[in-house]
Amino acid sequence: MLHINCPFCGLRAQKEFAYGGDATVKRPELNKEVSKEEWDNFVYMRKSPRGKHIELWHHISGCRQWFKVQRDTATHEIFKTAKMSEEIT
Amino acid sequence: MQKYSVFSLIKNAFSDHQNWEVAWKDPTPKSEYDVVIIGGGGHGLATAYYLAKEHNITKVAVIEKGWIGGGNVGRNTTIIRSNFMYDANARFNEFGMDLWRNLSQELNFNVMFSPRGIINLAHSDAQMNAYARRGNSMRLNGIDAKLLNRDEVKKLIPMADFSDEVRFPIFGGLMQPSAGTARHDGVAWGYARQADSMGVDIIQHCEVEGFDVEGGKIKGVRTSKGVIKAKKVGLCVAGSTNILAEKLNMTLPIETHLLQACVSEPVKPVLDGVVTFGAGHFYISQSDKGEMVMGGDLDGYNSYAQRGNLPTIQHVLTGGLALFPFLSRLKMLRTWGGIMDMSMDGSPIIDKTHIEGLYLNCGWCYGGFKSTPVSGWTFAHTIAQDRLHELNADLTLNRFSNGYLLDEKGLGTKTWIS
Numbered sequence: 001m002l003h004i005n006c007p008f009c010g011l012r013a014q015k016e017f018a019y020g021g022d023a024t025v026k027r028p029e030l031n032k033e034v035s036k037e038e039w040d041n042f043v044y045m046r047k048s049p050r051g052k053h054i055e056l057w058h059h060i061s062g063c064r065q066w067f068k069v070q071r072d073t074a075t076h077e078i079f080k081t082a083k084m085s086e087e088i089t
Numbered sequence: 090m091q092k093y094s095v096f097s098l099i100k101n102a103f104s105d106h107q108n109w110e111v112a113w114k115d116p117t118p119k120s121e122y123d124v125v126i127i128g129g130g131g132h133g134l135a136t137a138y139y140l141a142k143e144h145n146i147t148k149v150a151v152i153e154k155g156w157i158g159g160g161n162v163g164r165n166t167t168i169i170r171s172n173f174m175y176d177a178n179a180r181f182n183e184f185g186m187d188l189w190r191n192l193s194q195e196l197n198f199n200v201m202f203s204p205r206g207i208i209n210l211a212h213s214d215a216q217m218n219a220y221a222r223r224g225n226s227m228r229l230n231g232i233d234a235k236l237l238n239r240d241e242v243k244k245l246i247p248m249a250d251f252s253d254e255v256r257f258p259i260f261g262g263l264m265q266p267s268a269g270t271a272r273h274d275g276v277a278w279g280y281a282r283q284a285d286s287m288g289v290d291i292i293q294h295c296e297v298e299g300f301d302v303e304g305g306k307i308k309g310v311r312t313s314k315g316v317i318k319a320k321k322v323g324l325c326v327a328g329s330t331n332i333l334a335e336k337l338n339m340t341l342p343i344e345t346h347l348l349q350a351c352v353s354e355p356v357k358p359v360l361d362g363v364v365t366f367g368a369g370h371f372y373i374s375q376s377d378k379g380e381m382v383m384g385g386d387l388d389g390y391n392s393y394a395q396r397g398n399l400p401t402i403q404h405v406l407t408g409g410l411a412l413f414p415f416l417s418r419l420k421m422l423r424t425w426g427g428i429m430d431m432s433m434d435g436s437p438i439i440d441k442t443h444i445e446g447l448y449l450n451c452g453w454c455y456g457g458f459k460s461t462p463v464s465g466w467t468f469a470h471t472i473a474q475d476r477l478h479e480l481n482a483d484l485t486l487n488r489f490s491n492g493y494l495l496d497e498k499g500l501g502t503k504t505w506i507s
Contacts, residue, residue, distance in 0.1 A: 022391075043433075073394075074392075
């Protein structure tokens with residue numbers, strides 16, 4: 001089982017969390033012309049790398065906050081977690 | 090090639106089975122091929138076989154990073170079915186069912202295809218209505234579908250929980266009697282042996298490190314065993330699709346996720362066909378050895394690990410116990426995982442790409458095994474003729490941007506939920 005460090009609650013078991021997918025996907029800006037390609041990239045296209053992956057998790061059985069996790073998709077090692085307002089580089 | 094038969098079995102018994110021919114050779118790669126197939130799984134080997142058999146293209150290499158049959162073709166739960174609602178998926182997989190029915194004879198290798206039926210259980214009136222609709226769609230496409238009521242289901246799977254106390258009572262189910270199971274390793278080995286006998290080079294332990302693309306045209310692949318020139322290259326690498334796409338600077342509507350399965354200790358026959366639980370994600374069949382073969386949800390986050398996490402197994406088996414309480418008395422023999430190329434609408438992609446001579450076969454989600462023959466058949470056609478066959482005409486890469494999605498379950502792009 002993964003142990004995820006919620007930025008608000010601290011280290012908790014995976015069972016308390018729900019996954020939210022790739023966190024690097026950018027929604028096209030509101031009230032601007034959106035090209036078909038930009039929209040496709042946002043909705044469908046995913047890098048899905050083997051290795052470091054920045055993703056969203058939801059502490060659904062805890063503080064119910066969304067946050068970012070940087071995790072290795074092959075070893076499941078978690079390098080960093082951050083609030084939504086923070087950047088993971 | 091030596092033909093397998095009862096006579097060859099008897100003949101070889103006299104020499105203690107020491108003189109059987111090798112089923113496929115272990116060649117060193119030539120410098121050039123007409124077609125290089127990347128990925129020596131079921132789909133890759135089937136593609137090579139149909140390229141040689143249907144299209145007379147035998148200067149073909151199948152290159153595999155590990156060993157053939159070591160990926161998803163050896164990790165699935167062996168279910169074969171064509172109970173799809175949409176025309177494109179239904180036609181495609183029903184053509185595959187026809188290939189399955191004749192596969193053991195065609196390959197001279199017993200793939201143990203056993204059409205004992207699949208039952209999708211319904212636990213509400215709404216679900217019965219949805220299954221009636223799906224069953225009607227199937228029948229319009231010439232696929233056998235049978236809507237079962239509660240009593241009919243009870244006759245077929247009497248060991249399921251039909252008591253009054255259950256949280257999700259069984260209302261009925263949709264059955265495809267011609268669905269079934271097969272021996273997955275045998276499928277890989279059978280295709281490999283026949284492809285090899287027709288001149289295909291099966292090159293194992295050969296990892297792709299990069300691609301040579303010039304002027305928008307594929308020229309070859311760079312591998313751990315040197316550069317291999319190729320006129321055409323086909324990608325058949327399931328969960329590793331995104332790794333190769335990155336080397337080609339392509340981004341695809343695919344995410345890689347982990348799916349687990351498990352088997353119990355072997356018991357006497359209790360379950361004839363395949364059964365899926367309609368109120369959770371759980372499916373079960375019984376192998377010829379007597380093990381209960383079970384699977385269900387994805388682990389739920391992007392993963393290339395090829396091994397799973399215990400909470401998912403626990404969650405899946407909770408659903409299993411709700412349906413079949415007798416499972417609680419069985420010991421689990423083993424669990425394992427495979428990495429799935431989850432497409433954004435749950436349906437596969439067999440298509441050309443923007444690079445000339447490069448072909449893509451991916452997006453099988455967790456239903457790749459049943460489509461092994463038809464995937465190889467249509468992919469071979471696509472590569473040989475450089476155009477899609479009508480069977481895979483809708484399984485295109487650009488259906489996502491065009492809006493012609495094939496979302497059987499209506500789940501959208503959250504692949505880890507499906």
